[in-house]
Amino acid sequence: MIQRFDDSMIQRFDDSNMQIFKFSNIQIFKFSNYKNMKALFSRFGGNGLIIGQGKASRLNLPEDQSLDYMLDLHSEEIIPNVFVISSYDLQPDFMGAMTKLPTKAHKLGTIEHVFNEISLQYDLEVETDIYITYHQYTNVFALLIKTHKSGIDDIMDGYTETYDYVQTTFFRDARDEKRENLFLNPQLIELMLYILFYKMEIFYSPILFTPSRTHLGKNISSDFVHSLTTFYDDIQSLEALSLKLKEQFYPLFESSEFE
Secondary structure, eight states: OOOOOOGGGOOOOTTTTTTEETTEEEEEEESHHHHHTTTTSSHHHHHHHEEETEEEEGGGOOOOHHHHHHHHHHHHEEEEEEEEEETTTTOOOTOOOOOSSOOOOOEOOOEEEOEEEESSSSSSSSEEEEEEESSSSSEEEEEEEOSSSGGGGGBTTOOOOOOOEEEEEEEETTTGGGOOTTTTTHHHHHHHHHHHHHHOOOSSSSOEEEESSHHHHHTHHHHHHHHHTTTTOOSSSSSHHHHHHHHHTTTTTSSSSOO
């Protein structure tokens, strides 16, 4: 079941929502209304807000938010034949927070990173687990993340861990099994993770990725893990990311016509 954070949760925070703690000469703001605060996380439709209307990205959502319609008309073609919907840009109805992990989901690994979902006075280091599963079709994949409460509970009372559906990746016109089989071609996973970390905007600081011990996690290459220290150094835009991914992952899609 998807837990929805509707626009009524995005309200003006006053003293009833926030406590102030003093430690030495540092003031730490701690939010006590965690549901309202969690609704502001960028993973639930970005950071843009419109007063009285909630997340600005909601204005870009169509009435039909089915998977097929969103993939056809509201996805980004990151490289030819690879389409992505990210909840960091806009959140259709099928995305959001889940209290339980989908039955057929597999853990890919855990990242240690700076928490950038909301603006804070100081860097907050957290750990986030990443999971993957199919979404309706064998060439459409859902990425879910679960950010551990350790660290976040320092700034937010009552924070509850959820499995948040944040990215849909569609490999169009798969011409052979390898184009959509994560076990035969783990590079597909690495491609999706590069995009996810960009959308999460966590690449401005070190990303420490530890693959899981699942079969999929074990197939993620050490080259990918080590590359995260420098991969984004020359990436300043989505266009730059697309060009780099196109160059690196060309062999996966050599049956496609790249222009």
